[in-house]
Each structure stands twice: as C-alpha cells, then as structure tokens.
Amino acid sequence: MADIQLQKTYDFSTVEERLYEWWEQSGYFRPRGEGSPFVISMPPPNVTDRLHIGHAMFVAVEDLMIRHSRMKGVPTLWVPGSDHASIATELQLKKQLESEGTSSSELGREAFLERAWEWKDKYGGIITEQLRRLGASCDWQRERFTMDEGLSRAVIESFVRLYEKGLIYRGDYLINWSPGLQTAVSDLEVEYTEEIGTLYHFKYPIEGSDEHIPVATTRPETILGDTAVAVHPEDDRYRQFVGQTCLVPMLNRRIPVIEDDYVDREFGTGALKITPGHDPADYEVGKRHDLPIVNALNKDATMSEAAGPYAGLDRYECRENLWADMEAAGLTIKTEEYLQQVPRSQRGGEIVEPMISTQWFVSMEMLAEPAIEAVREGRIKVVPERFAKVYFNWLENIRDWCISRQLWWGHRIPAWHCGDCGEITIAREAPAQCAACESTSIEQDPDVLDTWFSSALWPFSTLGWPTETEDLRTYYPTTLMETGYDILFFWVARMIMTGLEFTGQVPFSTVYLHGLVRDADGRKMSKTLGNVIDPLEIMDEFGTDALRFTLLTGSSPGQDMSLSMERLAANRNFANKLWNAGRLVLNAIEAAPAEPAGDPTRTDSDRWILSRMNQVIRSVDRLFERHQYGEAGRQIYEFFWSEFADWHLEISKIQTGEGGDRAWLTARILVHVYHSTLRLLHPFMPFVTEELYGLLKSACERHPAQFGPRRGWEDALIIANWPEAGPVEPWESESVAAFTPLQELVVAIRYLRSEREVQAAQKIPVAIKAGDLAAFLEANRAALAWLARLDPEAVQIEADLEPPEDAIPLVVGQIEAYIPLEGLRDPEQDRLRIAKELEAVGEQVERLETLLASQFSERAPAEVVGKEREKLEALQGTASKLEDQLATLESGKWRRSQNQ
C-alpha cells in the first residue's frame, strides 16, 4: 500500500473552518470574469437572529446555485446582509431593559436608540459568523445592513417618490392594533388561529317599547362601541324595527336600526350589532350608512371614556363585568361555545384589536398591476409554478399597506409636522421650516416604517440605488430570488412592486421558493413546541456537508421537508465514503508508472464508468436547468456509491495490480472520474469535496505522470470548471449495455455463494458457457474472478462447453455457468431454484408475448416495440436454458454422484 497517511474516517471538524477562511481570504467569493453575471441577493437575516434551520435551508440552496454558477465560469455575485427587524429587535431589547429594571419609556427615544445600535453592534455579527459556518460563499465585502447610510437613503428616496406620486397617504383608518407592542401592524402580520370561544346572545332593547332585537357577539365589550343594529332588508322578523332606535345596553346610548344585505339571516340571531370602530366588516357597513365611529378602547386595550362606567377596565375584565351587569338587567339570552378565528399578532401572539388610528399607508393597486403583469408575461418565472397562482390571488385582491409603526427602532418617516399650521412637510433632508407656513416649529413624525418597507428595496438598494453606481449597472437586475414560500407576500411581491416602480425593471427574473423544514414528525418547528432543531448542533455532530446535502435532497422545490437524524447520518456516511474512495484513488495514483510504454486501451470497466460519468453529467445539467437539485444530488450519490465505488473502484484494484500501462491508464481514468464527481458534488458538499480536491491535486502534481485536467489544476475546487460531458457518443450506451452481463454474472455467483454459505475467503471454480460473450468475459476474467471471489486458475470460459458433471448450474441471461464444487452440491435446492427462476422468466415471456401480440406492436413507436421484442428474445433464450438445466436435473444426471 502506498504511503498515504490519511485517517480512515473523514474528520470534518478539522477541515471546515480552515477551508472557509482560505476561500474568503483568497477572494473566491467575489465575482470574476466577463459576461452576463449571475446575481442573488441574500434574504437578510434579522440582526439579532441566531442561526436556525431556515437559514441553513436558504444557504444550502443559494450557495448551491452560486457555486454552480461560479464553476460554470459566470461572474457570480451573492450579496449578503442583514435586516434591522424593527419590531423583533425592539421587542428583544425591551425585554433586556426590563430585566435590567428599566424600560424604554424611562430611557427615552434617543437613549433607547443608542442602546439599540449597541445591541446591533454586539449581536449583529453573530448571524453572519454562523452563515460562514454553513459555507455561504457570499461576497462579504458587499455586505449591507438595512439601516446603514446608503440603504436609509434609499428608503427615504422611495418614500418621498411614492408620496410625490400620491401613493402614500396618511389618515384615520381601521388598522390592526397590537396592544402589548403598542403599535399598528399590517394585515400580513396578523395570524388567525381557530379557537373555541363563546358566542354571547343578548337583547338589544327598542326604545319606547318592550320589544328587543336579539343579537350575538363574540366580543361583548365592543357593545359599548356599537353605533347601529343591522338587520337584513328582507327579514320579516326584524323588518318592522328598521328606522327605530335601540339603546346600547348599560349605556342607553341611542343608536339606529338599519338594514343592510351584508347581514346573514341564517347566522346567529340574524341581526347584527355594528361596531365600526372595532370590526373591519362593521367599518364598511358604517361607511355605507354614514354611522359615527366610537372608539371604545385605549391604546393599551383598556376601555376608553366612551365605555362610560367601564372606562379604564381591561378589555376582558370589561367583558365579564359588562356581561354580568347585562345579566342582572335581564338583557342576556344565552351563551354558547363557538369555534372562532382569533386574530393574533405574529410576534407576541397576543390578540390584536381592530382600531381606528392615524397611520401612514401605501396605496397598492397601482403598484400591484405591473407586478402581476411581470409574472403573467413571464418576465419573472416562479418556481415551483403553482405559487404564481397564490401570488396573483394576493395581488389581485391587494389592500393598502399600513407602513407606520409606533416604534423607535427603524427608519423614521421623513415627514415633519408643523406646530403652527399643522401641515406636513415631506422631504429628503430635514427641513428648516414648514413648507406651508414657514414656521420653524416643526417636528419629525415619531413613527418608523414597517421593517418590510426597507426589505422591499433590497435587490437594488444593496447595489447602491438611488445612486447609479457601477454595481447597480453591472449587477442589477439580479438573476434569481430564493426564499421560503412563507414570505412570498411579505417580501417577494413587494420587491417586485418596488423594483418595477423605482427601477423600471424586474428586480430578478426567477423566484425560487423552497419549502419549510419541519421536525421528524412533520410539525412546524417552534420554540413553544420545543422541537426546534439547532443547525449548529447538527453541524457539530454530522458536519456541514451532511446537513446541506440532507436539506438539498429528498425533497422538491416548494415542498416542506422533515429533517431526520437518519438521513443526516446517512449523508455523513456519504461524505466518509467520498473520503475513503479518495484514499483508494490516491493509492492508485501512487502505484502508477510515470508514463505508459505503449498505447494502452481502455478496459470494459473503464469504458463503462466513463460512459456513465458522461451520462450523469448530462443528466445533472438537465436537472439543474430545471432547478431539480434534489434529484440531481440523488443521482450523483447513486452514481458515486453504487457504480463508481461498488464496481469500478473494485475492478480498478485488479487493473492497478497489473502494473505497467494498465495501472497508468487506470489511475488516469480514476483521476478523471473522481475529479469530475468532486466537481459535481461541490455545490452540495463544499467542504469535503474541496478538501479531497486538494489532496487529489497535490497527489497528481507530485506524481511524474502529471495526471489531471488538460487545462491544469485550479488552485481550488471552488473555482474549478464545471465538468462537461460533450455530445452523446454511440459508444457510451454500448459500453453501458456491454458491461451489464458481467455484473449480472457476478451477482448470480455471489447469490449462490450466499445461498450455499460459502466462506468469503474460499475461492471457487467455475465453468462458463458464454456463447457470443466468451471473448468479453475472457477479457474480464480477472475482474470476474476478483468480484465473485473465484479461483482465477479454475475459471473456464468457452463459447460452448459440455456441462461438467456434478456441478451447480446457473443461468444468467445468455450465459450458463457451472460451479463444480463437491461440498456445495444440493441438487434438490438447485432444482427448486431453477424452477423458480423459470417460472419468473416464463411469466415475463408470457407477458411480453401478449403485449407484442396486442395493438402495442402497431401503435407504439418502433423503437419501444423493438426494445420489448429484444427483451422477449433474450428471455426466451434464458428460459430454454433454464428448461434444459431443469430437465437435466430431473433426469438425475447430476444426482448420480450424490448416491455414490
């Protein structure tokens, strides 16, 4: 064995960090070369995030694309960065302040923001360090932050432009209010959960009568904000009350009974209380009927002055007290359990209250239209396609976007309120005076923008927009946007809208959406469930490559996947297999002579593996084009393990052992195939492949034969050329077909060995009646003997031969083999085995005969029919051989000696 001191097990822990630093320092992450570039903007993680499995997913997918593109020789840029995550960060910081016994209000805005920046500086780098751990080959020199100077300028610029175009407005509207966070949130930030609640039925008394209208509500406290009772115009039960006046329970406020066909007569009592201040549907009804709006809640979700005696109570306390009082007043009817959709804040999980409030909005309809067109016309392709439908559906029914947040951490709205005339001045720079009255008593709007407002600009703001920078010219529009489907609306749709609005171009031409990673039981990972898988722990245990390969295979685009430890372990084993196969290849290189004496020709196994290699490269290319990365990875895995390692590497041992020209050519081919596989695999498993590439390269460079690519070795695999298969050659499929009989024969002999419990060490003889395949088998005699553990001296291969007596018969396609081995004979078992095989083959023959006798022969393409016909002929040949053997066995010919 050659003198190569490599451990038997691949130890990723000593490799990953070293290689990453080397790559980064070598500048490999920066775009190189000429031509149309491939660009991805990284979805910016929140500054204060810790690495979670979602990050691992996007890095795996995007880095795969980036590395592939880079190896293709395309100038490749992956722009990294992070997001200030206004609301999430502010929440965390508030928690921290609380633990310190202080609060944001105590600190005041400025001190709070100082703390926020400190926090960002301290924790903001953690996530980017962790992305390095995943192997993300992004251009860190172009790293951006949503609140850095350039991006802030982009935010202000876009706000002002939208405002000037009349697409931003401010006003009092019903918005979702988060009482705990004390801010408005957008529709998207509200999640509806199905919960069992109570439906309260009660009486709405008619003024000046004993009659009442029965009404039902899930939120009795909102009764205090009612401004009408509505009934269906054709509802005979209540029609007579329309136009009369009801009295709000406990307040005796007078409100009208109105008619509106929004009311569903079938549901509940068939009459509806209208609370325009606290219900979106009621708000619409209120607008139609010009009803007043009563705001019954304060910002902290306690009851407002409008609630009269209940003012100051918490909303739920009020609900209880009010209901008790109503009960005492005889106004209640009944309560019942009711399954309802409860709106909860995506952040804190608290129940969100619809509330009237002064906020800033973006008018979306005009922005949505071009965004719809861009996808419809195919200027943006969505992968998988089905999400385009979801995208259209959302944009076609889009509602205005509430962009103001009553928070401090974020981009402050560039609006200045005049203390004198009340006018608002919108400006790119802080103005000195009011634009309307020139008063200097102006103050900037306290609100900040929704964090997604700045993210929406990400693909171009990171490249310098609004300045026409070199980067913007070169790398915009970007090529592809890759992210989870869960932020299609939050982010992707908005980027498309702003991209078209501000740059006049689509921000990217493909949207690739990956699925969500779930736990082994298919559940969503969440902190409350306690089933969160920490990628850092996974990487410690299995290595980054195993994690990445696991995330990339075994799923298809947009499809959720479960992460199982079994698959992680299997892929860690795969990395180890690569490693050990590498060691063998290195041995073969060491063993090879400096140069061939003659002109060695390839063996059948050589031709076979080279053909398969080309086929796999083509297949992988095809799959990559269609974003079928999982299937591509699977095919490389199968090829490497089940074909290259299991067959060709085994045979190569024989070939290397022959020495001389054979050993030289064998090494050369091993280097080629192994090198190609490393390159195919590099985007999936960057670390182990780079490490092995280094070992392969130096072994080849040390060796006088100078094996390796014609263009020479690159310094690193990360910048090596993607393998090319060239056009399909006829010899490829021929070589693959030619090799099959050898494999089948080997498997058959191994089966027999296993069946007869032959010791592994025992080399057995065989006589082979090979017909047309005699020359082929003769050429592969050594390989056959090695693979099937035969005694090379006792392998007899003839086109035709008289079956030896007292031998175990085997039929493999067109080949008959006889194993003349005393101790192993068991004619009865042979008979059973052959009968069974004959039955199976017979069934196939019958099936094919029927098939070929049917319309199939006329209707199916000649090629397909021909293939089946050939198959039938081969099977018929096999069947007749089996029949012969069976007849011989039954005649007792081979039984004679048993009775001796």
Place this chain on the structure above:
RNA sequence: GGGCGGAUAGCUCAGCUGGUUAGAGCGCUUCUCUUACACAGAAGAGGUCGCAGGUUCGAGUCCUGUUCCGCCCACCA
C-alpha cells in the same frame, strides 16, 4: 367559502417531457473486520403507487370525481 400541497416498501421520502419487472435511506433477515471505507462490504425479504372512473397500444406519472391529512387566503357577528 375559495385556492394549494400531500397520500408510493415497516418508517422517512425520491420518482417533472406517460414507455411496460417502481427506487433510495433507515429498519429487518443471513453472512463478512476480503489489502479505501464496519460511518463498510455481499446476498435477501418487503409495495394491487389513497379510492373510483376516464384518456391511451401503454398511467405512480395526464384528466374528472372522491376520501383523509396539512397549509394559504377570505369581513359570517
């Protein structure tokens, strides 16, 4: 109420231009520490591809319907 996805081996999942004996990993059975690898090697068992129709010479793959599970969107109190 709309829309989408899933249902394939005991388990977790691939299988994307329909081609006729459906694959992998794990698990299971038997053997082997054979000079790359026991994170391995060899052999094997195991599936009417949710159900019902249809199109087709041919369907896991296309169409229709249907059941169960999951997700998204939506103003039934």
